[in-house]
Amino acid sequence: MYTSGLLFIGTQEIIIIVVLVLLLFGGKKIPELMRGLGRGVKEFKDGQREDPSENPNQSNTNNNNNPQNTN
Secondary structure: OOOHHHHOOHHHHHHHHHHHHHHHHOOOOHHHHHHHHHHHHHHHHHHHHOOOOHHHHHHHHHHOOOOOOOO
């Protein structure tokens, strides 16, 4: 079956999709949706950067073990 031609979306199809999204959600709702999408992507990237072996409680105990000069 030849499906590689279906994978490419042309300019007209993109314009039709944008117009349909505008009609469905309205101009006021789209910025809120994009803001939420951006936050989700940011949280996802932050989650990938975190070291899974690092424990938040462990970093607090390391800070308490360092003596500080209070004089």
